[in-house]
Amino acid sequence: LEREEPSHFGAGPAQLPTNVLQQAAKDLVNYQGIGLGIGEISHRSGDATEVIESAKANLRNLMNIPDTHEVFFMQGGGTTGFSSLATNLTAAHVGKTGSKGTAGYLITGSWSAKSLEEAQRLGIDSEAIFNAKDFNNGKFGSIPAESEWAAKLKSKDYSYIYLCENETVHGVEWPQLPRALIDSDVEIVADLSSDILSREIDVSQYGVIMAGAQKNIGLAGLTIYIIKKSILENISSASLDKLRQLGVPITPIAFEYPTVVKNNSAYNTIPIFTLHIIDLVLRQIIAKGGVAAQQKENELKAELLYTALDKYSDFYAVPVAEECRSKMNVVFTLKKEGLDKKFLDEAAALKLTGLKGHRSVGGFRASIYNAVSVESTKTLAQFIEDFASKNA
Numbered sequence: 416l417e418r419e420e421p422s423h424f425g426a427g428p429a430q431l432p433t434n435v436l437q438q439a440a441k442d443l444v445n446y447q448g449i450g451l452g453i454g455e456i457s458h459r460s461g462d463a464t465e466v467i468e469s470a471k472a473n474l475r476n477l478m479n480i481p482d483t484h485e486v487f488f489m490q491g492g493g494t495t496g497f498s499s500l501a502t503n504l505t506a507a508h509v510g511k512t513g514s515k516g517t518a519g520y521l522i523t524g525s526w527s528a529k530s531l532e533e534a535q536r537l538g539i540d541s542e543a544i545f546n547a548k549d550f551n552n553g554k555f556g557s558i559p560a561e562s563e564w565a566a567k568l569k570s571k572d573y574s575y576i577y578l579c580e581n582e583t584v585h586g587v588e589w590p591q592l593p594r595a596l597i598d599s600d601v602e603i604v605a606d607l608s609s610d611i612l613s614r615e616i617d618v619s620q621y622g623v624i625m626a627g628a629q630k631n632i633g634l635a636g637l638t639i640y641i642i643k644k645s646i647l648e649n650i651s652s653a654s655l656d657k658l659r660q661l662g663v664p665i666t667p668i669a670f671e672y673p674t675v676v677k678n679n680s681a682y683n684t685i686p687i688f689t690l691h692i693i694d695l696v697l698r699q700i701i702a703k704g705g706v707a708a709q710q711k712e713n714e715l716k717a718e719l720l721y722t723a724l725d726k727y728s729d730f731y732a733v734p735v736a737e738e739c740r741s742k743m744n745v746v747f748t749l750k751k752e753g754l755d756k757k758f759l760d761e762a763a764a765l766k767l768t769g770l771k772g773h774r775s776v777g778g779f780r781a782s783i784y785n786a787v788s789v790e791s792t793k794t795l796a797q798f799i800e801d802f803a804s805k806n807a
């Protein structure tokens with residue numbers, strides 16, 4: 416169960432702490448000496464329930480989740496979240512107000528755009544509050560000022576407002592939740608798939624947080640939800656007849672949030688091995704000093720890379736405005752043509768892997784999630800500088 420410590424900057428599934436994987440590998444074969452692996456026992460057994468409870472408690476502790484909010488886990492990933500959020504949150508609005516309202520989306524990159532597309536594909540009344548491309552020459556890479564869009568929040572009956580806190584492909588991250596949203600009484604629904612537990616946030620400000628596990632917290636297959644209890648009650652108050660009458664798509668039962676919560680995340684078979692890995696990751700962050708300590712480390716890593724790129728700004732381009740540069744996914748390109756392969760090859764020779772940019776954007780992307788060490792990031796920053804000075 417040994418491996419050399421990786422320096423893997425892939426965007427996801429991402430590198431996980433080696434000691435977590437080693438422990439998980441043992442538990443996959445023989446969990447706490449019971450003679451069976453953690454993935455081989457009933458999802459409703461005492462051992463599985465303990466894993467669910469432990470992961471919930473550790474997440475509550477780490478994120479300081481208030482009693483007003485419930486935590487649950489569901490099969491699937493970010494994309495399943497796009498559809499389940501749209502139907503559940505629209506149902507909540509129906510339960511609360513009797514009307515379906517319109518879902519508003521803040522589009523800052525391809526993941527928020529995909530989420531809106533999915534809502535529309537399902538037939539949910541939904542629209543963009545803004546598309547950041549319209550403010551940046553047709554490209555993602557900045558977030559418009561609140562003065563450009565905040566007034567729109569009052570223009571109709573919005574069922575919820577959706578944003579993606581960190582756009583993994585384009586490297587655009589909301590520096591904080593926009594004031595206009597916090598001050599409005601519309602529920603904020605946020606995709607934290609690629610920045611959950613990377614920095615401290617105030618959970619009480621969110622209606623729902625959704626995060627696929629495979630970047631900062633574990634393996635693919637499970638998604639974390641943190642939801643206001645009042646939203647769960649509102650979903651439950653919307654009758655199927657009423658939803659049908661309004662033309663709101665009915666949520667498939669395995670993705671219906673109140674059903675999942677009532678069954679302690681085990682309405683259907685939860686991938687308990689995947690959840691166990693999440694729990695091990697959570698425990699490790701706690702041992703490290705919590706999210707505050709992790710945030711400090713992440714800020715240092717991001718600074719190392721952006722400083723190196725900015726130092727050689729004649730050679731590298733960072734297509735993201737400084738105030739919303741992602742601290743998780745550092746996106747950059749070479750200004751000179753024909754050197755991309757050389758960059759990747761020389762990086763690989765130093766065992767720096769996973770740096771190729773997303774196919775829709777090109778260039779490079781260094782994802783510096785929680786498990787990527789400061790040491791690996793320093794090696795990459797040095798390589799960025801050396802490559803520029805040798806090839807400029």
Ligand code: PLP
Pocket residue numbers: 427491492493494495526579581582583584606607608609627
């Ligand atoms: N949201 C964000 C921010 C992502 O980065 C991703 C995947 O990279 C997704 C959603 C989609 O996740 P999945 O592939 O689990 O459906």
